[in-house]
Amino acid sequence: MLPQTVIDALSARLAALPDLRLPAQLRQGGASGERRRDYLTRLLQHDPGVFLERHGSELTADERRQFDCLRGDYEVQFYLRLLDEQEDAGKQAAVARNRRLAYMNRLEAEGAYFSEAEMRERQPGLYHHFIGQATAQPGEDKAAAAEAGPSFVRISEAEAQENAAAFLDTMRQRFLAGQDAGVDYAAIDADAELDEDWAAQQQQDAEDAYFADA
Known part of the structure; x- marks a missing residue:
């Protein structure tokens, strides 16, 4: 599991993004900043692979490196590799x-x-x-x-x-x-x-x- 300090920092930053990709139940009627943070926190704690699939493109390179401790998880490894390849392609x-x-x-x-x-x-x-x-x-x-x-x-x-x-x-x-x-x-x-x-x-x-x- 990611350190709680990392989870808190990522949740707070991404929750403030105006175009954050959200589940339908959160999009309906608008979601407060607190609900956004709670959603991101739960996702990071319990399903980091899905978090990377949905929100990995919003992360900086330094933020992605925080997930290195979870590379033993196949799904996390897959999306980290995909994000790295996309970044390399963009640089090229x-x-x-x-x-x-x-x-x-x-x-x-x-x-x-x-x-x-x-x-x-x-x-x-x-x-x-x-x-x-x-x-x-x-x-x-x-x-x-x-x-x-x-x-x-x-x-x-x-x-x-x-x-x-x-x-x-x-x-x-x-x-x-x-x-x-x-x-x-x-x-x-x-x-x-x-x-x-x-x-x-x-x-x-x-x-x-x-x-x-x-």
Whole structure:
């Protein structure tokens, strides 16, 4: 059994969570903080495996380690292993995303991959949606605009810039999501050298934020 101090601490913290998963009889009519704590306390005392199944995702790594003394219980062991695997998967996903972001920053610095011409070639439909239907700018020949056809829309220069920025952001998000054909995402996700780029960017962002607040 878990030490009572651990049970009390976990029950008190989780009982305060607004979206705590509760049995139907407690959800009906609302449950007071005391009833929530009593429910969690009984569960921790008598069925820690069920507690982990229902509420394990709310625990911190340090809180999960408090259950190590119960690993002889098959159900407890099963859910602790499952929670550890989920945490590891989340960490791996975060590392992969950071590496893709670092690689994308390299591509943007080089200039070609995220140029308007190359993005248009990769995704002509998106280009048309954001930019292709509205290109008339101040000073443009009105006759040329008229020749563009009935689908042509005249917009301000500011709107054109907003559309271009939205197109670029969409293409960046597609890259990060692994949707660009021909990109070796497996190699990028496994490239530990990109971690240095990411760390440098984080440091630069922190310095920029510091001086901006100064």
